Amino acid sequence: MKQILLILTTFLTLACNGQETKQDKFVLTISPIIDKSDKTNQKVIETLTEFLKTKNTSLTENKFWVQTDFQKYIYPYLDIYNIENSKYGKDFYRPTLVDIISTENPTQKIVKLAFIGHNKETQENQLRSIYNIIANILKDKVLFSRYLDFSTESWKTVNSGSLTYKISPNKTINEVEINEQQKDINKICNFFQCKPIAITYYSCVNPKELFEIKGFDYHPIMYADKTGGLADYGNIIFSGNNSEIYTHEIVHIYTSNLFPKIDKFIDEGIATFMAGSGKYNYEWHRNKLEKFLNENKDYDFATHTNAYERIYFENETSIPYITSALILERTLRIYGKEKLIELLKSENELWTTLKTVGITKENINTEIRKQIKLPLIARVSLGLQSQQ
Structure with missing residues (x-):
């Protein structure tokens, strides 16, 4: 370099x-x-x-x-x-x-x-x-x-169910995580009532290696974080987490195939609700949002619905991600799973979609703060994982 x-x-x-x-x-x-x-x-x-x-x-x-x-x-x-x-x-x-x-x-x-x-x-x-x-x-x-094909031609290939892993030569394959990832995929398929999607999973040791196999010798953010990854077109997962499990991004593969017009804010919400974000599950981030609101009483949810706005609490919790996830939890609690699926399918503008579940720019702050005080919805009955 x-x-x-x-x-x-x-x-x-x-x-x-x-x-x-x-x-x-x-x-x-x-x-x-x-x-x-x-x-x-x-x-x-x-x-x-x-x-x-x-x-x-x-x-x-x-x-x-x-x-x-x-x-x-x-x-x-x-x-x-x-x-x-x-x-x-x-x-x-x-x-x-x-x-x-x-x-x-x-x-x-x-x-x-x-x-x-x-x-x-x-x-x-x-x-x-x-x-x-x-x-x-x-x-x-x-x-x-x-x-990509050239940079990973010597990487080890491991097949597991619907996943094809490409394993970096700089890491040791984790068979336990591969098994756990397959269990999570089964839960995703159960929740969405769909068949497994064939996915290629590039398992890198860190984001720097991830960017390198994609073709970058330099990119402004390849050194910014020590973990991370993304779901890419062609049903590809790039993991920079030194891990064989990345359920959050795999949820995105399923939503992009099942709901191609899904709003980005809602998309990040469903991935966070089902699989957490980063190293932690949804419940952990939900607790962090409650702490965040106790410290930021004037925070306005209505002006922060850009899923990729970099508002993080304690360097781990994306406030836009967890906001959307909480809206989806509220939707399940009040309207049920069928209505939640309607949100994922919606091709309307975000606020038009949210209005169908009683969320408006005028009441979102009240509704989110009300929802965060309620116990976490029982997720076992929904077939969702309890751990990231």
């Missing part, structure tokens, strides 16, 4: 100067360490230029990308889709080809891209990310593919 950043500094100024003079014309800056006289490199550069010029027109097709990736990953280059845009304007971050690296496979090369912006007002250069893709060298053309 240090070596890569050192290389970047040698031509960062050159790249950003190019931005100043050609703002309305696409420019791919090429690192001086790349041999431009090499015919294969020439073809990679030519194709890369065309891909970068066209990638933001569609997430589901691109003639410069391997077709099978769209079937497997749905949106294979989502990580760099519209990555050029920022609060400073469209196309603020410009692409730089950092390197073209040979692999043991003569038909594949690693293409390393940096996205760099230059702020004219402050004269500061800003690095958005460094990202890898694979160039597949064919007889008459080059096609790009996602880095």
